[in-house]
Amino acid sequence: NAEGDAAAGAGKVALCAACHGMDGKSIASIYPNLAGQWAAYLENSLKAYRAGERSGGMSAMMTPQATNLSDEDIAAYYSQQ
């Protein structure tokens, strides 16, 4: 469900915000801005990390994060920034 629950998602993004910013605008150019990105794309990206389909880059950080979080909620939250 790509709709997710944006309000619930807001409570789960403290870790994400360390790199991607509370408003989805990242703190450095190696991290993607998430603000305004499609919820479906964000959800698919998190699922790809979880499935081990992204290696290299920041995957050593993102794979465990994606495993621990509800991707639908996070996608819904950032897509509304």
Next chain:
Amino acid sequence: NAEGDAAAGAGKVALCAACHGMDGKSIASIYPNLAGQWAAYLENSLKAYRAGERSGGMSAMMTPQATNLSDEDIAAYYSQQ
């Protein structure tokens, strides 16, 4: 060189635009918006596809595209939208 040449990049993005839009705003939610994204992140993403570090998702389309294109030019172009 993440600076790239935005003018040169503009001439190379006809294929990209079919999904990501001429202005970097994608035509459907399965494709990420690229407008306003960090040039360094876009460049790293294209290099990851080229290196075979992204599988699943749209990688069957993106890997050959990334192999054929100068990622610095494309990253520079989209980051200025």
